Amino acid sequence: MLNGDKSYSKKTNEDFLFLDVFHQEKGPDDEYTRNNFVVSDTDDDQLNIVGHPVIVNSIIVALCVRGEADVRLNFKTYHLTKGSCVVLATESMFLCEEGNYSEDFLADYISFSLNYTKELDLRSFFYDIKKNPHIQLKDSEYKRVYDIYKNLKFRYEDNGNTYQKEVIQYSLMVAICDFSDIYDKYVVDPQEPEGDPYVRKFFDLLYKYYQTKRKTDFYAEKICITPKYLSRIVKGKTGYTVQEWIFRLILFESKSLLKTTNMNVVELASHFHFPDSTSYGKFFKKHEGMTPLEYRAK
Numbered sequence: 001m002l003n004g005d006k007s008y009s010k011k012t013n014e015d016f017l018f019l020d021v022f023h024q025e026k027g028p029d030d031e032y033t034r035n036n037f038v039v040s041d042t043d044d045d046q047l048n049i050v051g052h053p054v055i056v057n058s059i060i061v062a063l064c065v066r067g068e069a070d071v072r073l074n075f076k077t078y079h080l081t082k083g084s085c086v087v088l089a090t091e092s093m094f095l096c097e098e099g100n101y102s103e104d105f106l107a108d109y110i111s112f113s114l115n116y117t118k119e120l121d122l123r124s125f126f127y128d129i130k131k132n133p134h135i136q137l138k139d140s141e142y143k144r145v146y147d148i149y150k151n152l153k154f155r156y157e158d159n160g161n162t163y164q165k166e167v168i169q170y171s172l173m174v175a176i177c178d179f180s181d182i183y184d185k186y187v188v189d190p191q192e193p194e195g196d197p198y199v200r201k202f203f204d205l206l207y208k209y210y211q212t213k214r215k216t217d218f219y220a221e222k223i224c225i226t227p228k229y230l231s232r233i234v235k236g237k238t239g240y241t242v243q244e245w246i247f248r249l250i251l252f253e254s255k256s257l258l259k260t261t262n263m264n265v266v267e268l269a270s271h272f273h274f275p276d277s278t279s280y281g282k283f284f285k286k287h288e289g290m291t292p293l294e295y296r297a298k
Helices: 123-131 139-157 164-186 197-209 216-223 227-238 242-260 265-271 277-288 292-297
Strands: 037-041 054-056 059-066 069-073 076-080 084-088 093-095 106-112 134-136
Touching: 037 139, 054 242, 059 139, 069 084, 076 084, 106 139, 106 164, 139 164, 197 216, 197 227, 197 242, 216 227, 216 242, 227 242, 242 265, 242 277, 242 292, 265 277, 265 292, 277 292
Parallel strands: none
Antiparallel strands: 037 106, 054 093, 059 084, 059 106, 069 076, 069 093, 084 134
């Protein structure tokens, strides 16, 4: 079920909205594997991800096998049908509103932490999937990806294998390479998907500093270009200004915190480094048309 009774959003003092899928009561006997790798589906699992945004804290590859759904991935809306493949890198943003999926919707998925694949250098692949999180597979590709999923699921459930952990890790590495062979064909320029290295550097910095740094000058200085030039290329490549991207991320996280935690406005203002709760409240209302507490009660 997409929206179950249980919540698996990670709520710690440092982070309140990351989706944690490594919660399975069943799975490999090896605790390290259970905490870093999972093979499941939206029928067998209960993911509290409907109606509020979440940020992913692992790599997730999901394949729609029936039904349909509309989801927002990193602020862009995608329509999922059979054969749709969603690939989410860490810190990707996901939102599915209530009623935006059919009753028969089913997606198979695997998820793994970065630690679980530390033997592989996947940095360029992970950046590509932040830019291209959705592809629509051809029938032959769908069968190939589904076979990859079934093989990993068999390894995941084969608790009688003495070397289950090692078998899963090596099988996952092979699966990533096989999937990348398919995925790369859908990436226009896998070497530089943004078309400008400065834009790429900006987004790397943005996801790291948006909670505390809201000045274009800060990002421009980090990249060693002028604020005017940074503003021009970001607007030209994405359609949004530097300031608009910062505000979008703050609002995205604010909505998730309001829906998934009991943080009050004072705590939220402190979390985003606003001078006080009044200024944070005015910021939220200016962009959302309602106060934070009105949004929480909506």
